[in-house]
Amino acid sequence: MEPELPAQLAMADLHGVDPDQVRARGWPDWLLLALPGTDIRAPFTPEATMSALGDLTSDPARAAALLPADVLTDLTTRWTRHVQNQITRGMSGGYVGEEVSTALHARLTALWHLDDSLGGTPCTNTAREDLRMVTRILRQARHTGQRTTDLHYLAVEYARFLGWAEFDAGRPAAAHRAWHTALRAAAEVADPARSAYLLANLALACVYDGQATTAAQMLNSARDLAGTRTTPLVAAMITIWQVRAAAATGDARHAARLLARAETEYERSRTGDTNPAWSYWMVRPSLMAETGRAFLGLGDPATAEQLLTDGLNALAPEAHRDRVLYYAWIATAHVRGGHSDHF
Structure with a gap:
């Protein structure tokens, strides 16, 4: 009342x-x-932000009423409008602030997870449009120091992702073009882990393209680039792709040694490590699909089937796309093992 x-x-x-x-x-x-x-x-201003942060941290015990639905809607609308205005301002030559960077990173993260569920084909147009926006901001907006570095990182990651999505969509030439551009953008960012990941993406695609020797050389370069300046989790990711490349060249012993190294590196990873955001998908190396496929390529379908089955059982319930792919590769292992009568 x-x-x-x-x-x-x-x-x-x-x-x-x-x-x-x-x-x-x-x-x-x-x-x-x-x-x-x-x-x-x-209004969304630096002063209001600092005031809100001060209020929030001054007395943790202070409680407030829940925000009404109409207020939440209004808050969301005004925040979205503010961010869009900032992006437009930046693209027109204005200064790029933190809110623009935050919004672009959020869109990038959402795109990664959309790809996890849907695959690369539905994501290529979105990736290209977002990359176009980042490029215009880089070219036209005013930015300095860390903001410039961050914008170059966004350009690297959007171009890298676009390459991955194009490759997943069956367009390898378009993928290579995107990765070439990403490598150029990465030259502006002094980040060995990100650069190594980009190079590893291109190298893994080369395995699928029948260029296993080239892939192995590129992955060696990625490992050298990352060196000891990255986390054990990232090192394990690069190493497991080296397993795939070694298997594609027919070197079973080297592939086995690399798998053991990847497992050791993974065991060294800790919860407190500052892993890059894009490494969220990394699981135990022996559970990864690329490991099972490596042993398929080496003519060992029994080992491949066991590894793929273990990986399938470890998948999260929502990983519907990966589950279908694992089933397909397990079926291939069945057939190559002479057990086609199981179907």
Whole structure:
């Protein structure tokens, strides 16, 4: 029930709320001004942000009412509009701030997970459009220091992902073009782990393209580039792709040694390691599909089937696309092992 205006004004006075705001905002919106912290409807400015951060951390025990649905909707709309305006401003030559970088990173992360579920084909257009936006910001906006480096990283990662999506869509020439561009952008970013990951992506694609020797050489370069300046998890990822390349060249002993090294590196990884965001998909090397496929290529379908079955059982319930692929490769191992009567 809405109190009479005099009662609302009395409540506002008790909480130090401007009576003009009571009249302007109406019931119950003006109550937001009585909550602890920065006004929910304050503009998105550095000053308001610092005020909100100070309010949030000053007294953890202070509680506030849940934000009403209409306020949440308004907050989301205004934030989205603000970010879009900042992006537009940057593309028109204005200064690029933190909010633009945050929005672009969020879109990139969402794209990674969309690819996990749908595959590369539906993601290529989105990746290309987002990369176009990053490129325009790099070319036209004002940015310096770490912001410039971050924008180059976004260009690297969007181009790398576009290459992966194109390759997954069965367009290897388009993939190589994207990766070539990504390598150029990576030359502007002094980050060995990211550069090594990019090179490893291109190398793994070369395995599928029948260029196993070239792939092995590129993966060696990726390992040298990463060196000891990356985490054990990233090292294990590169090593397991080296297993695939070694198997494709027919070197079973080297492939086995590399698999053992990948397992050791994975065991050295710890929860507190500062792993890059893109390494979220990495699992135990022996459970990865590339490991099972390596042994298929070496003419050992029994080992391949066991590894692929273990990997299948370890998949998350929502990994529907990967589950289908694992079943297909397990079926291939069955056939190559002479057990086609099982189907």
